[in-house]
Amino acid sequence: xxxxxxxxxxxxxxxxxxxxxxxxxxxxxxxxxxxxxxxxxxxxxxxxxxxxxxxxxxxxxxxxxxxxxxxxxxxxxxxxxxxxxxxxxxxxxxxxxxxxxxxxxxxxxxxxxxxxxxxxxxxxxxxxxxxxxxxxxxxxxxxxxxxxxxxxxxxxxxxxxxxxxxxxxxxxxxxxxxxxxxxxxxxxxxxxxxxxxxxxxxxxxxxxxxxxxxxxxxxxxxxxxxxxxxxxxxxxxxxxxxxxxxxxxxxxxxxxxxxxxxxxxxxxxxxxxxxxxxxxxxxxxxxx
Numbered sequence: 001x002x003x004x005x006x007x008x009x010x011x012x013x014x015x016x017x018x019x020x021x022x023x024x025x026x027x028x029x030x031x032x033x034x035x036x037x038x039x040x041x042x043x044x045x046x047x048x049x050x051x052x053x054x055x056x057x058x059x060x061x062x063x064x065x066x067x068x069x070x071x072x073x074x075x076x077x078x079x080x081x082x083x084x085x086x087x088x089x090x091x092x093x094x095x096x097x098x099x100x101x102x103x104x105x106x107x108x109x110x111x112x113x114x115x116x117x118x119x120x121x122x123x124x125x126x127x128x129x130x131x132x133x134x135x136x137x138x139x140x141x142x143x144x145x146x147x148x149x150x151x152x153x154x155x156x157x158x159x160x161x162x163x164x165x166x167x168x169x170x171x172x173x174x175x176x177x178x179x180x181x182x183x184x185x186x187x188x189x190x191x192x193x194x195x196x197x198x199x200x201x202x203x204x205x206x207x208x209x210x211x212x213x214x215x216x217x218x219x220x221x222x223x224x225x226x227x228x229x230x231x232x233x234x235x236x237x238x239x240x241x242x243x244x245x246x247x248x249x250x251x252x253x254x255x256x257x258x259x260x261x262x263x264x265x266x267x268x269x270x271x272x273x274x275x276x277x278x279x280x281x282x283x284x285x286x287x288x
Contacts, residue, residue, distance in 0.1 A: 021281045022256040022273040023074035026111060033104040048102035048113075052091035060091050064100075064249060065174075067166050073137035075275075077113075078166065079249040083121050083129070085183045092117045092249060093130050100251065107262065114255035120159040120248040132159055133250040163248050170246075172221035178242040179219050259288060 034046055047063040054060050070076035081088055092098070100113040118133040132155060142153040145161035167175070181187075222242055225235070256273040263269050268288035273281050 020074040021283050022111075022253075022258060022271075023069075025258055026256075027069075029104050029107060029109055029111070033106045046102065046104075048100045048111075050091075050117075051099045051101065052095045054087075054091060055094060060087070062088060064088075067169075067248070070136060070250070072139050075115075075253050076133070076136050077251045077253065078162070079251060080166075080170075081119065081247045081249045082178055082183070082245050083125060083247050084178075084245050087184060089119065089129060092119055097254075098251070107260075109258065109260040109262070112257040112259075113251070113253050115251050115253040118250040118252070120163055120250060122163075122244040122247070123156070123160055124244055126156075129247075132156055133252070136250065136252060159248070159250075163246070164243075166248065167243060167246050168224060172223050175222040175224075175242060175246075176219045178245040179222065179238055180217055257286075 030046070046066040048066065049061050050064050052060045065080040067078045067080050070078060081092070083089060096116070098115065098117045100111075100115075102111045102113065104110070118131075119129040120132060121129050138155060138158055142155070142158050143161060144153050145157040149157070219238070222239060225239060254275065258269075258271050258273070260269045270286040270288040272284045272286050274284075276282050
């Protein structure tokens with residue numbers, strides 16, 4: 001395929017799964033640049049810049065936090081999002097293609113990833129942010145979720161299980177940020193809502209519109225409630241609303257450019273990766 005081939009083209013999943021040339025390069029770079037220890041999570045996982053356009057056509061760039069890869073599909077990466085971040089949700093939902101620019105902090109190499117972004121939000125908000133991820137390889141058979149569910153598991157069940165798994169892996173400090181006011185709003189406009197009002201909204205229709213949770217940044221850590229100890233009602237309410245705010249951004253990669261500065265002759269190496277019709281990936285060397 002030509003280097004000018006469309007990154008939006010859908011390629012069918014091959015029976016033997018995907019052989020993704022760029023994925024190994026990405027994993028090697030990630031391992032060399034970021035901590036994988038329990039104490040080195042959240043923002044130290046990496047924050048590439050997402051480039052999109054607003055509804056008025058103006059450019060928009062914002063950093064998003066990397067969480068994990070999709071275990072059964074090396075083409076797909078998982079990032080963190082907050083449904084209360086209205087501008088992020090808007091550009092992800094309304095744009096058909098996105099680009100991520102990721103420069104590794106230690107090695108200096110860069111990945112330019114082009115693809116499609118999907119939102120996995122709380123089931124209480126289903127339908128508000130479009131359909132779930134499409135054309136991504138999932139485990140077969142799908143795991144049962146929630147545990148004990150008597151009905152056959154669906155793709156939506158799987159993504160909800162991934163959302164809850166990754167939420168529990170966040171640090172208490174990062175979880176607490178999902179109780180803070182809407183990103184980008186003026187601090188002078190933030191109005192703390194009484195907890196009594198939030199209790200009413202939690203059971204009413206306002207829960208489906210996720211009101212801004214302005215708690216004056218009182219919470220800098222948010223622990224997972226223990227199954228053996230009973231949390232007070234206010235703490236449980238705030239925890240559940242923070243979990244509702246947390247969403248996954250599933251990025252299905254359709255095109256990759258990799259620029260590496262590590263070479264024997266001192267000339268940077270730039271490679272272009274594109275999917276082929278047989279479900280594999282082609283690689284072409286470009287001028288840096």
